[in-house]
Amino acid sequence: MNARRLEHLASLELPVAERSVLEVGAGIGDLTSFFLNRGCSVLVTEGRRENLRVLRQRLPEVESELLDLNQSNEGWRRTADIVFCYGTLYHLEHPARALALLARCCTGMLLLETCVSPHEGIAQNPVPEAAESPTQAVSGTGCRPTRAWLRQELGRHFQHVYFTRTQPWHEQFPSDWSNPPPGLTRAVAVASRESLESAKLTTEIPMLQERH
Numbered sequence: 001m002n003a004r005r006l007e008h009l010a011s012l013e014l015p016v017a018e019r020s021v022l023e024v025g026a027g028i029g030d031l032t033s034f035f036l037n038r039g040c041s042v043l044v045t046e047g048r049r050e051n052l053r054v055l056r057q058r059l060p061e062v063e064s065e066l067l068d069l070n071q072s073n074e075g076w077r078r079t080a081d082i083v084f085c086y087g088t089l090y091h092l093e094h095p096a097r098a099l100a101l102l103a104r105c106c107t108g109m110l111l112l113e114t115c116v117s118p119h120e121g122i123a124q125n126p127v128p129e130a131a132e133s134p135t136q137a138v139s140g141t142g143c144r145p146t147r148a149w150l151r152q153e154l155g156r157h158f159q160h161v162y163f164t165r166t167q168p169w170h171e172q173f174p175s176d177w178s179n180p181p182p183g184l185t186r187a188v189a190v191a192s193r194e195s196l197e198s199a200k201l202t203t204e205i206p207m208l209q210e211r212h
Contacts, residue, residue, distance in 0.1 A: 001170050005086060005113060006034050008168035008188070011212045012200045014109065016040065022080035022105055024069060025088025027135070029055040032062060035084070043078060047138050069098040070139050076101065081108040090115040093141040095124065096153050103157030103191075110158065110191040115172075117144045118180040122152055147187055147205045158191035162201035166212040177207045 018039040023032060026044040028051055035042050044059070045067035046052045056064055067073065070093050083106040092098050102110055117125050124145050131140035145153075147163065154161045167173035167188070174180040190201060 001168075001172065002030050004168040004170040004173075006031060008164075008166065008212050009034065009111070011166065012164060012190070013198065014111075014190070014196070016082055016109075019081040019108070020079075021082045021084055022078060023084040024067065024102065025085060025091070026055060026064075027051050027087075029059045029062070031084075031086055032059060035082075036062070040082075043080065048134060051134055068138060069101065070094055072097065073101050076105070079105050079107055082106070083110045085110065086113040088114070090144060091129065091137040091142045093126070093137065093139045093143070095143050095145060099153050100157060106158075106191075106193075108193055109196075110154070112150070112154075112189045112191065113186060114150070115144055115184050116150065116187045117146045118174065118177055118185045119146055120148065121146055122148045124149055147189075150187070150189055151205060154189060154191040158193065160192045160195050160203075162190045162192070162196065162198075162203055163206055164188045164190070165200055165202050165206060165209060167209045169211050175209045175211060177209075 021035045021040045021042045023044045026046050042062055044062055044064045047068040052066055083102045089095050124143050126141055126143050129137035129142040151161050167175050172184045172186045174185050
């Protein structure tokens, strides 16, 4: 799935090369090379110390810090042109608070991919997760927000909010939201300080999407 996510991100043709990037919830750094290969300066953060140890062994040249997005993090003052939050938001107990923090850190674009509820309406939908698992919610509670909830919360902090017209070639990314497959469903959103003129993005919540 990581390969499909990154090839889809590349297809959006967003201006990411040679920018400063804050990657949150980086896990063990499986997605970080996307930005390193494009000449970006990257700060990676992770909420689990054990994951951070592995990440630092794999990418010793990359700056990294412990950051639990479930906390208020009032003292966090780092900023970047791009904030990259892929596969993290749905593992958070307080996703709205996390988005407020990420917006404060972001001077340009927030790139967001998360599991969502395929239903309409505005809902955060908290769910239990296994806190003992290194890939699940640190607090034991995650969420499956609707796409309408994402648009609402991103719109509190950014002037421009988009969803992608396309979806990665993976079964967890529905192309027809009126008939989503069973199991996890994922979506990609882009929030920006400036308007993005791109045929790959839409300000609507798409019900039908093509594959890329």
